[in-house]
Each structure stands twice: as structure tokens, then as C-alpha cells.
Amino acid sequence: MFQKLRFAPRFHLHKFIAIRSDATFTKSYDLHLLSPEEGPKKEVKIDKDEGLKLYKKMVDIRIMEQACAHLYTVKAIRGFCHLYVGQEATGVGLHSIIGPEDCIITAYRCHGFTFLMGVPMIDIVTELTGRRSGVSKGKGGSMHMYAKNFYGGNGIVGAQVPLGVGVAFSHKYLNKKAVCFTLYGDGAANQGQVFESYNLAKLFMLPCIFICENNGYAMGTQTNRGAANTDYYKRCEYMPGIRFNGMDLLATREACRFAKEYCNSGKGPILMEAKNYRYFGHSMSDPGTSYRTREEVAEVRQKRDPIKNFGQELVDAKLVTEEELKAIDKQGKTIQAKLQEDALKPPPPPESDLALDVIATCPGCPLRNSSVFKPLKHGYTGKPINFE
Numbered sequence: 001m002f003q004k005l006r007f008a009p010r011f012h013l014h015k016f017i018a019i020r021s022d023a024t025f026t027k028s029y030d031l032h033l034l035s036p037e038e039g040p041k042k043e044v045k046i047d048k049d050e051g052l053k054l055y056k057k058m059v060d061i062r063i064m065e066q067a068c069a070h071l072y073t074v075k076a077i078r079g080f081c082h083l084y085v086g087q088e089a090t091g092v093g094l095h096s097i098i099g100p101e102d103c104i105i106t107a108y109r110c111h112g113f114t115f116l117m118g119v120p121m122i123d124i125v126t127e128l129t130g131r132r133s134g135v136s137k138g139k140g141g142s143m144h145m146y147a148k149n150f151y152g153g154n155g156i157v158g159a160q161v162p163l164g165v166g167v168a169f170s171h172k173y174l175n176k177k178a179v180c181f182t183l184y185g186d187g188a189a190n191q192g193q194v195f196e197s198y199n200l201a202k203l204f205m206l207p208c209i210f211i212c213e214n215n216g217y218a219m220g221t222q223t224n225r226g227a228a229n230t231d232y233y234k235r236c237e238y239m240p241g242i243r244f245n246g247m248d249l250l251a252t253r254e255a256c257r258f259a260k261e262y263c264n265s266g267k268g269p270i271l272m273e274a275k276n277y278r279y280f281g282h283s284m285s286d287p288g289t290s291y292r293t294r295e296e297v298a299e300v301r302q303k304r305d306p307i308k309n310f311g312q313e314l315v316d317a318k319l320v321t322e323e324e325l326k327a328i329d330k331q332g333k334t335i336q337a338k339l340q341e342d343a344l345k346p347p348p349p350p351e352s353d354l355a356l357d358v359i360a361t362c363p364g365c366p367l368r369n370s371s372v373f374k375p376l377k378h379g380y381t382g383k384p385i386n387f388e
Contacts, residue, residue, distance in 0.1 A: 167208075247276050
């Protein structure tokens with residue numbers, strides 16, 4: 001993916017090291033039903049401030065997820081816990097080009113997107129530990145998190161894809177110049193409802209960007225053992241597609257920028273495939289070593305790590321110094337320790353919260369319980385979550 005580097009001419013001296021104001025990198029993409037002239041720009045420019053900002057966001061997601069991994073190990077987090085470690089560049093690169101009305105919907109590996117869409121890290125971690133201060137009041141857990149213009153976090157495999165088409169339909173119906181990024185995994189890509197969603201999106205020419213995050217394994221099954229066609233970006237004969245290196249932040253950013261401009265120009269939906277890799281198992285209950293080797297994971301960490309490689313690109317381009325990156329890494333370790341320390345401090349939701357958030361417009365009214373003779377009642381008079 002990294003082929004050529006061209007520096008901008010402006011620079012200044014900092015600790016006897018030339019620091020440039022911006023640099024241009026060359027990226028490559030695989031295209032379907034698009035000519036090379038139509039695809040994303042191969043020349044990708046970035047300046048120092050943006051580079052450091054994007055690097056920090058990837059570090060923030062990783063340290064948050066590592067805190068969650070620790071809390072799961074000590075049994076402070078129970079149940080399902082799906083971590084985004086290794087896939088940070090896909091989320092951060094995508095998020096870097098969204099507008100105020102663009103929307104995102106994804107599957108259960110959603111902690112990173114929840115953070116990017118504005119939810120504080122501590123609210124995500126306390127949601128996982130089942131605390132009332134969590135983003136879903138401690139009742140959603142790992143798979144059900146939401147924010148403004150972020151529609152989850154969905155636990156049913158592939159079910160978020162038709163929901164994303166519905167969000168895109170609302171954009172068109174309301175004449176909004178906005179898109180919906182609809183993400184799913186390589187395993188979910190084989191679901192029938194995904195292909196039904198392609199059909200509806202193209203039929204109504206909706207501004208829907210389908211992104212298959214291909215991390216190589218559907219739960220514990222390698223892609224080539226579960227799919228006859230592993231070129232996920234080519235899976236629709238009537239929709240253009242793009243495959244990009246999802247572990248390369250700049251390639252991701254430029255591919256998503258192109259897809260957004262394509263949809264906003266009225267050309268309808270587009271299909272994308274992000275090639276990335278998860279370091280942990282499918283969930284924390286999966287050691288991730290029964291269907292792949294430890295050596296494979298170690299090799300990816302060494303050669304393809306999105307944070308390490310992006311940081312090295314910035315240093316090699318003389319946009320930043322190694323000391324600046326190390327300062328961000330050091331700050332991240334402090335934040336991680338604080339998250340682990342504070343994760344269990346808030347109280348859990350009381351039993352009276354069971355009846356909350358079931359019906360949006362029913363303050364104080366009784367709700368049916370498992371027995372019709374024992375209706376539930378609202379025991380909490382606080383305000384509902386407001387994402388505005």
C-alpha cells in the first residue's frame with residue numbers, strides 16, 4: 001500500500017531535526033465497476049496537527065479496549081465483550097471524514113465507534129461493568145451502545161445492514177446531503193439480508209456506504225472456508241466496489257472520502273471492503289488460538305500494526321518526532337490505569353430501572369412483565385438519554 005512519499009517544501013528545525021508542515025503519501029486500491037480515474041485519490045496529504053490527532057485517537061481506542069480486556073480478565077466485565085484492538089485505523093480513518101449529519105451503524109464490535117462518535121471512554125467502560133453511569137445505563141453491555149448519529153452496536157449477525165439502509169432512506173426522504181456508513185463483518189457478509197439490502201439501496205439509489213470489515217475470521221472460521229467469493233467488494237454486480245487496506249489510516253480515510261462524495265453526488269450506494277485484523281478472539285471468551293496460531297497474530301502485530309505503522313510514516317516523513325509519539329503513548333497508559341481504577345466506582349442500576357427505556361413515550365405507565373398479574377412500573381423519574 002505504501003509506495004511513494006513526497007514532501008512539501010516548507011520545514012523548520014526542532015531539536016536539530018527537520019520537521020515538515022505536511023507530506024503527501026501514495027496509496028493504492030482495488031476497484032470494481034470503477035475505472036482508475038474514477039476511484040479514490042492515490043495522493044493523500046496530511047499535516048502535522050491532523051497526524052497527531054489521528055494517532056492519538058487510535059491510541060485512545062486501544063488503551064480503552066486494553067482496559068476492558070483487563071477488567072474482563074478479573075471478572076469485572078461479564079458476558080460478551082468484543083474488542084476492536086487491531087482494527088483502529090478503519091474506525092478512525094472513516095470517522096475523520098464524516099459530516100455533522102452523516103450516520104454510522106455497525107455490529108457488536110462497537111466500542112471504538114461509540115468513543116469516536118462522542119461518548120467518553122469512562123461511560124463506555126462503566127457500561128461494560130454494568131454501572132448506571134454507562135452509555136446505556138448499564139443495561140446494554142458490549143453490544144448495545146449508541147450516540148448521536150450512531151445507531152449501534154447490534155447483536156444479531158448482519159441485522160444492522162438493513163437498518164443502515166433505512167437510515168440512508170431517511171436521508172434521501174428528508175433531502176439531507178448525508179450518508180450512512182453501514183458496517184458488518186466478513187461472516188455477516190454471507191447473510192441473505194445483506195444482499196436484500198444491496199438490492200433495496202440500489203433500487204432507490206440511497207446514500208448508503210456498505211463496508212465489510214474483513215478481519216480474516218468469521219468467529220472461528222477462516223474466510224476461504226466459509227465463503228465461495230472472498231472478494232467482498234465485488235459481491236454486487238450492479239454496485240461499484242472498493243477494497244482498501246483497513247490497517248492503513250490514510251488509505252481508509254481517502255477511500256471513505258471518495259465513497260461519501262460518490263453517494264452525495266446522487267450515484268447511489270457503494271460497496272467497500274476494509275482488509276484488517278483483530279488481535280483478540282471473536283469475543284473475550286474466545287482465546288483466538290484454536291483456529292489460528294500465536295505466530296500469525298504476532299507477525300501481524302509486528303508488520304501490520306496500524307498504530308505503529310502510522311506513527312512510523314509520520315516520523316519518516318519528518319512530520320513529527322518519536323518523542324511526540326512517545327508522549328501520547330505515555331499519556332495513554334495513564335488513562336488506561338485510570339479507567340481500570342474507576343470502572344466499578346459508580347453504582348449498578350437498581351431493579352426499578354428494569355421498566356425504563358422499553359417504551360419511549362410512556363412515563364410512569366405500567367408495562368407488561370413476564371406475568372400479566374405483576375406489571376412493571378417506572379421507578380425512576382429522571383430524564384431519558386438525550387444525544388442532542
